[in-house]
Amino acid sequence: MVCCPPEAVAGARAALEFSAAALAAGCRIERVFFYHQGVYTGLETARAPSGEFDPSQRWRRLATEHGLDLVLCVGAAQRRGVLDQALAEEHGQAPTLAAGFRIAGLGSWLDAVLAADRVIRFEG
Numbered sequence: 001m002v003c004c005p006p007e008a009v010a011g012a013r014a015a016l017e018f019s020a021a022a023l024a025a026g027c028r029i030e031r032v033f034f035y036h037q038g039v040y041t042g043l044e045t046a047r048a049p050s051g052e053f054d055p056s057q058r059w060r061r062l063a064t065e066h067g068l069d070l071v072l073c074v075g076a077a078q079r080r081g082v083l084d085q086a087l088a089e090e091h092g093q094a095p096t097l098a099a100g101f102r103i104a105g106l107g108s109w110l111d112a113v114l115a116a117d118r119v120i121r122f123e124g
Contacts, residue, residue, distance in 0.1 A: 011124020
């Protein structure tokens with residue numbers, strides 16, 4: 001569970017580096033669930049300045065390489081303006097969800113918790 005916003009570089013980097021190290025060691029990550037301000041990681045319009053650490057881009061690369069499921073909490077995402085196609089249509093707005101991420105409810109997080117042998121939460 002990633003609760004830190006992407007601009008909280010220490011927390012965002014810790015979550016990414018831990019995940020990459022776990023995958024390199026042969027561990028399986030059931031799901032990466034972005035909650036609270038962590039959902040900003042999946043905001044399409046957020047961009048790190050040139051040459052700076054970009055958590056969204058790094059998560060998408062890691063997800064592509066390892067088949068990770070990157071999920072944003074629907075309630076937290078809606079409150080912060082991160083909308084997939086369906087939510088955008090429902091609210092009469094344009095989608096703002098970055099490619100590689102999806103939006104789902106807390107049930108998705110609970111399913112992952114029940115399937116995993118541990119849960120690690122990153123705050124920043």
